[in-house]
Amino acid sequence: MASFSSFESLNPSPEKAHAESPVPSNRPRLVLCLPSMTPEMLENTLANLATVFAPSEVLIASPDFEQSITPTPLPVTAYEGPHCQPNWVLTAGNYLVAASQAEQHDSASVLMLGSDAATLPPSVVRQMAELLASGIDLTVPSYSLGPHDGLVNAALLYPVTRALFAANIRFPLAVDAGMSRRMASRMTQRHATLSQPEALVWPVSEAAIAAFSVRQVDAGTRARRPPDTTDFNTLFTDVAGSLFVDIEAKASFWQRARSLAPAASSEPPPQTGNTNDMDDELPSMVDAFRLAHNNLHEIWSLILPPQSLLALKKLSLTQPAAFSMATGLWARIVYDFALAFHLRTLNRGHLLGALTPLYMAWAASTLRFFGDPAASATHLEETAVAFEREKSYLVSRWRWPDRFNP
Amino acid sequence: MGQQIEFALRQSMHRVLIVLVSFLPGLVAFLVAVIVLSIVGAILAALLRRLLTAVRFDERLTAAGNPGSPGLFEWTSAQSPSRLAARVLFWLCVLVGAAVGISAFDASYEANSRVSVFLLPYFTHLIGAVVLLIVGVIVARFLARSVLISAVNAQLQYARFLALGVKWLVLVLTAAMALDHLQIGGAIVSLAFGILFGGIVLTLSLAVGLGSRDLVSRSIERTMERPGGPTEAAGQRSGETQPRSRLRHF
Numbered sequence: 001m002a003s004f005s006s007f008e009s010l011n012p013s014p015e016k017a018h019a020e021s022p023v024p025s026n027r028p029r030l031v032l033c034l035p036s037m038t039p040e041m042l043e044n045t046l047a048n049l050a051t052v053f054a055p056s057e058v059l060i061a062s063p064d065f066e067q068s069i070t071p072t073p074l075p076v077t078a079y080e081g082p083h084c085q086p087n088w089v090l091t092a093g094n095y096l097v098a099a100s101q102a103e104q105h106d107s108a109s110v111l112m113l114g115s116d117a118a119t120l121p122p123s124v125v126r127q128m129a130e131l132l133a134s135g136i137d138l139t140v141p142s143y144s145l146g147p148h149d150g151l152v153n154a155a156l157l158y159p160v161t162r163a164l165f166a167a168n169i170r171f172p173l174a175v176d177a178g179m180s181r182r183m184a185s186r187m188t189q190r191h192a193t194l195s196q197p198e199a200l201v202w203p204v205s206e207a208a209i210a211a212f213s214v215r216q217v218d219a220g221t222r223a224r225r226p227p228d229t230t231d232f233n234t235l236f237t238d239v240a241g242s243l244f245v246d247i248e249a250k251a252s253f254w255q256r257a258r259s260l261a262p263a264a265s266s267e268p269p270p271q272t273g274n275t276n277d278m279d280d281e282l283p284s285m286v287d288a289f290r291l292a293h294n295n296l297h298e299i300w301s302l303i304l305p306p307q308s309l310l311a312l313k314k315l316s317l318t319q320p321a322a323f324s325m326a327t328g329l330w331a332r333i334v335y336d337f338a339l340a341f342h343l344r345t346l347n348r349g350h351l352l353g354a355l356t357p358l359y360m361a362w363a364a365s366t367l368r369f370f371g372d373p374a375a376s377a378t379h380l381e382e383t384a385v386a387f388e389r390e391k392s393y394l395v396s397r398w399r400w401p402d403r404f405n406p
Numbered sequence: 407m408g409q410q411i412e413f414a415l416r417q418s419m420h421r422v423l424i425v426l427v428s429f430l431p432g433l434v435a436f437l438v439a440v441i442v443l444s445i446v447g448a449i450l451a452a453l454l455r456r457l458l459t460a461v462r463f464d465e466r467l468t469a470a471g472n473p474g475s476p477g478l479f480e481w482t483s484a485q486s487p488s489r490l491a492a493r494v495l496f497w498l499c500v501l502v503g504a505a506v507g508i509s510a511f512d513a514s515y516e517a518n519s520r521v522s523v524f525l526l527p528y529f530t531h532l533i534g535a536v537v538l539l540i541v542g543v544i545v546a547r548f549l550a551r552s553v554l555i556s557a558v559n560a561q562l563q564y565a566r567f568l569a570l571g572v573k574w575l576v577l578v579l580t581a582a583m584a585l586d587h588l589q590i591g592g593a594i595v596s597l598a599f600g601i602l603f604g605g606i607v608l609t610l611s612l613a614v615g616l617g618s619r620d621l622v623s624r625s626i627e628r629t630m631e632r633p634g635g636p637t638e639a640a641g642q643r644s645g646e647t648q649p650r651s652r653l654r655h656f
Contacts, residue, residue, distance in 0.1 A: 088656070148653050150655075150656065151653060151654065151655045152656055153656075233556075233559050235655075236655070281653070284628065288561050291558060291561060292558050295558045295565050295566050296558055299551070299554075347551070350552065353559060354555055356559050357558060363653060
């Protein structure tokens with residue numbers, strides 16, 4: 001089932017006006033770009049997609065397709081390029097490839113699937129295609145995760161995107177994405193401003209500032225490729241830095257008052273996993289936070305106001321059983337770091353490195369919810385609401401950074 | 407006898423006064439040169455800053471790097487690049503004024519005094535040593551902070567000690583280079599630096615290797631054994647069966 005972004009399109013997609021009109025036979029309605037996979041996997045994937053798509057509805061693009069293989073149930077074309085193999089998420093180069101395929105085949109929309117696409121249910125792909133056909137500019141799946149999965153997304157990416165761009169999209173850093181032609185063109189323009197094709201891009205915020213419509217589709221469980229970088233600190237720095245750069249670039253958009261995103265029209269995907277087996281991790285994580293507080297307090301004092309510093313000091317004195325970072329405090333910390341990133345209060349690499357222990361403290365606070373999926377979902381919602389509530393704090397500090405801030 | 411002493415004192419006072427009188431015009435010339443060129447430098451700096459702002463120099467410089475993550479091309483200073491360029495131009499003009507002033511200072515002496523032959527090179531060495539010290543302090547603070555943050559994120563208990571050691575290593579090296587540049591102390595400075603630098607390195611090695619042996623082994627054991635630590639793989643395949651759940655940040 002699809003859930004809504006509150007930022008409805010004020011600029012209706014041209015495709016929407018012609019959603020019901022017949023498409024010329026030589027022009028596919030949808031180009032579906034598959035990642036690189038083995039011939040057996042490609043054959044199975046095509047067979048699965050053939051159960052939900054008619055041959056006239058879609059053109060499959062695959063970097064592994066060879067004309068010599070047996071006839072396929074769906075029309076397939078080959079594409080080449082340095083970005084045929086997606087990373088753990090779609091990067092700027094992947095969006096460029098998708099846009100070029102849509103342009104080349106003159107399709108109304110394009111759908112780019114990430115790594116391990118064979119594990120994505122065909123019905124989900126069909127839902128995404130139907131949304132694109134109905135005129136939606138961007139569709140992204142919402143995955144069911146385990147209680148220990150996607151913590152950075154829950155702590156940072158989802159709440160920030162929801163609060164600043166009024167887009168209630170559970171996974172703003174897309175693993176799979178469907179785009180209309182104009183959305184693909186916009187992502188191509190975004191890529192043109194970036195110097196590296198491996199750079200992370202944020203399609204949800206791009207759609208928001210362009211007044212394009214965005215929808216998410218419940219995708220259930222999907223295998224996701226782990227990042228190539230195994231060092232968490234490096235990866236966290238890259239993702240958080242990219243997010244802060246995006247926030248800085250779109251400051252003129254999110255500073256204007258916008259209606260808050262409504263609650264999702266459907267229940268969030270249920271999380272798998274049952275018992276909480278992370279209780280023994282909590283003391284070590286609390287010790288790590290205390291170590292960080294003792295050593296990085298001077299650096300944090302350059303970024304955070306006294307109120308937040310006092311709250312962190314109290315938190316460092318809390319016993320592990322009662323260790324809990326308030327959602328409002330975490331939201332203000334993230335916003336203060338985003339502001340410091342913008343003002344270059346200190347070296348950006350140092351800034352993001354100093355944020356890492358605070359994120360780990362937030363992760364430690366969430367350990368007690370792991371055994372209860374309902375409580376975990378509630379905590380996620382409370383975190384997002386806290387970011388929305390503290391947005392005025394960010395706007396105020398962004399506009400008047402030198403004003404007295406206790 | 408008394409008259410001879412009085413005569414000698416008058417002669418020496420007369421000579422000193424002559425030297426001072428010949429010194430003052432040079433000093434005034436030096437001050438005038440520095441002040442005039444400082445004013446010229448301030449005007450040129452303001453013009454340069456306006457020009458760089460008009461051509462959007464700051465935006466072009468920061469856009470040249472990787473916007474996705476901090477990297478080699480990331481602008482680390484809180485000052486904008488155009489502002490720094492203007493300040494560099496201003497201080498260059500001040501230095502030129504000082505050099506002109508020293509030459510004027512020399513011109514006020516007799517033709518064979520050649521004061522500037524000795525003073526000007528040493529003045530440039532002095533400027534070089536000051537620049538060396540400034541760069542060294544900046545590098546020391548940057549490296550100390552980098553080491554501190556990295557060590558904290560690696561959950562090393564001696565993170566602050568490590569950062570302090572790195573900072574003082576760089577500062578000692580910088581001070582030795584500056585003194586060598588000024589040709590002060592000669593071999594004594596080199597020897598003292600070697601002893602001090604080696605002592606700091608040896609101290610760090612002993613503290614980490616022997617004195618903090620238990621601490622290091624506990625830190626290493628915790629880092630290796632903790633499944634949800636920050637150095638753990640940032641994500642794993644969801645489809646794999648895990649005997650024990652772990653934190654998956656991505």
